[in-house]
Amino acid sequence: MRKSLVFGLFVLGCVLFLAALGATSEVRVSHFLAVSRDLSDITATLKLTDISFSDDARYTRNPSQADIFSAFQDYPGSIEHFPSGSVTPPPDFSSLGAPMKVKKR
Amino acid sequence: MSLNSHMNVLDFTLLSLLRRKFKNLGIVLVFTFIVFITGSILFLSYSFKREALLILKGSPELIVQRMSAGRQELIPVGRAKEISAIPGVSGVEPRYWGYYYDPLVKANYTILASSGSLSAGNRLLQGRLPGPEEKGVAAVGRGVAKARFIDMGSTISLVSSAGAAMDFDVVGIFESGSELLTADLIVLGRPDVIRLFRMPPDMATDLAVTVRNETEAPVIAGKIRSRFPDTRPILRKEIIRTYDAVFGWRSGLILTLFAGALVAFIILAWDKATGLSAEEKKEIGILKAIGWETSDIIEMKFWEGLVISLSSFLLGIILAYVHVYFFGASVFAPALKGWSVIYPDFRLAPFIDPYQIAMLMAFTVIPYIASTIIPSWKAAITDPDEVVRG
Numbered sequence: 001m002r003k004s005l006v007f008g009l010f011v012l013g014c015v016l017f018l019a020a021l022g023a024t025s026e027v028r029v030s031h032f033l034a035v036s037r038d039l040s041d042i043t044a045t046l047k048l049t050d051i052s053f054s055d056d057a058r059y060t061r062n063p064s065q066a067d068i069f070s071a072f073q074d075y076p077g078s079i080e081h082f083p084s085g086s087v088t089p090p091p092d093f094s095s096l097g098a099p100m101k102v103k104k105r
Numbered sequence: 106m107s108l109n110s111h112m113n114v115l116d117f118t119l120l121s122l123l124r125r126k127f128k129n130l131g132i133v134l135v136f137t138f139i140v141f142i143t144g145s146i147l148f149l150s151y152s153f154k155r156e157a158l159l160i161l162k163g164s165p166e167l168i169v170q171r172m173s174a175g176r177q178e179l180i181p182v183g184r185a186k187e188i189s190a191i192p193g194v195s196g197v198e199p200r201y202w203g204y205y206y207d208p209l210v211k212a213n214y215t216i217l218a219s220s221g222s223l224s225a226g227n228r229l230l231q232g233r234l235p236g237p238e239e240k241g242v243a244a245v246g247r248g249v250a251k252a253r254f255i256d257m258g259s260t261i262s263l264v265s266s267a268g269a270a271m272d273f274d275v276v277g278i279f280e281s282g283s284e285l286l287t288a289d290l291i292v293l294g295r296p297d298v299i300r301l302f303r304m305p306p307d308m309a310t311d312l313a314v315t316v317r318n319e320t321e322a323p324v325i326a327g328k329i330r331s332r333f334p335d336t337r338p339i340l341r342k343e344i345i346r347t348y349d350a351v352f353g354w355r356s357g358l359i360l361t362l363f364a365g366a367l368v369a370f371i372i373l374a375w376d377k378a379t380g381l382s383a384e385e386k387k388e389i390g391i392l393k394a395i396g397w398e399t400s401d402i403i404e405m406k407f408w409e410g411l412v413i414s415l416s417s418f419l420l421g422i423i424l425a426y427v428h429v430y431f432f433g434a435s436v437f438a439p440a441l442k443g444w445s446v447i448y449p450d451f452r453l454a455p456f457i458d459p460y461q462i463a464m465l466m467a468f469t470v471i472p473y474i475a476s477t478i479i480p481s482w483k484a485a486i487t488d489p490d491e492v493v494r495g
Contacts, residue, residue: 003119004112007412014419021426025455032454035282036159038229042286044163045221047200047313049344051157052288055213056445058204063351064344065168
């Protein structure tokens with residue numbers, strides 16, 4: 001068999017495999033979208049604000065609700081919870097604007 | 106030029122590549138690894154962001170916290186009445202929640218007061234939620250249930266801030282499909298949360314504000330801040346943006362870990378592609394001498410770059426997909442999971458952004474082909490005699 005044909009078949013095989021993965025993605029995403037309605041219902045009913053992704057420490061559990069991200073918060077000598085504690089940026093409150101006005105007496 | 110002649114050039118290129126198979130195989134392996142790492146990071150962060158966006162779209166439009174000495178404090182429930190009088194606010198509900206460290210399993214739980222029941226037909230809760238005023242019952246997340254070996258009808262015991270043991274009958278367990286949201290949750294009735302944390306009766310953790318029109322939320326937040334300067338309103342938009350940033354940072358961290366490999370590959374590819382070896386120059390000279398046109402040489406080098414970069418790209422992207430969506434990104438798991446005891450066991454939904462794949466392809470395949478063609482073109486336009494003699 002010609003080498004070019006072998007290469008063409010290899011590329012075609014890869015593309016078809018990717019297309020099959022894409023098709024399974026559609027199925028899995030549509031399943032998730034169905035489940036996400038139930039998840040959103042839980043979020044709305046319990047008024048949750050964060051996902052349970054880093055429950056190592058209380059200051060990494062709800063990143064959107066806290067602004068002090070430092071080590072040793074749980075108790076003196078408590079080790080830093082790497083990487084959750086160090087790669088979590090503080091939430092951005094800049095959009096609130098509202099500069100503080102000082103009234104003259 | 107007919108299709109057959111293009112195929113002949115491709116045949117010749119593939120044979121030429123096979124003559125230096127170990128060198129080219131090495132490049133394909135490293136190239137595939139780089140695409141695999143970059144692709145995995147892109148898939149992972151995009152899926153996380155999309156999932157977080159979908160899950161958190163039900164969260165409160167506005168949360169009002171009270172700050173004291175730079176730290177969050179309990180907020181007087183009485184403020185809810187004043188906030189609900191602000192035009193545009195449709196409801197204010199106090200939230201009672203907090204953290205509980207369980208020394209038994211060395212895990213942190215999130216304790217939350219129930220504020221209603223889930224919609225009928227919600228498939229993610231086995232059993233039910235405790236009623237808002239119900240006492241002595243709990244619904245727990247799958248992670249808590251696993252850590253404490255709890256089943257429906259079991260009892261979970263917690264120690265209150267007063268040091269007294271409190272027992273709760275488990276009336277609900279969240280299904281594993283909701284672990285990303287509920288793994289460490291324990292939902293109790295409001296009186297039990299107040300007793301567990303010894304919260305003063307007229308105080309809550311924070312206030313959840315519902316607004317009629319979400320676009321007005323920043324204005325309402327501003328009004329709340331000017332009415333209560335010691336408060337910090339948090340918009341839902343900011344909650345979602347926080348997760349965008351969290352996953353952006355995490356992806357950046359992983360990318361940084363592999364930055365060395367990336368730089369090594371760029372050097373390798375650059376060296377291989379731009380600096381033609383004496384053997385390759387000789388090959389070009391001979392081809393020119395036997396009648397190949399400059400365009401044929403360029404076509405051959407184009408095929409050479411395409412075969413290596415396209416094969417690597419396709420293999421890398423397939424491996425990245427399988428790694429992230431079938432094996433739960435096991436290579437990056439330690440960097441993503443952290444030290445938490447109760448870690449949600451979840452499988453990411455494969456949200457794919459075609460734009461990101463196209464960008465990855467553009468940044469890997471095209472530069473490689475370009476860096477292969479340019480030096481070959483330089484060699485091909487030189488006199489064959491000069492090239493062969495070096």
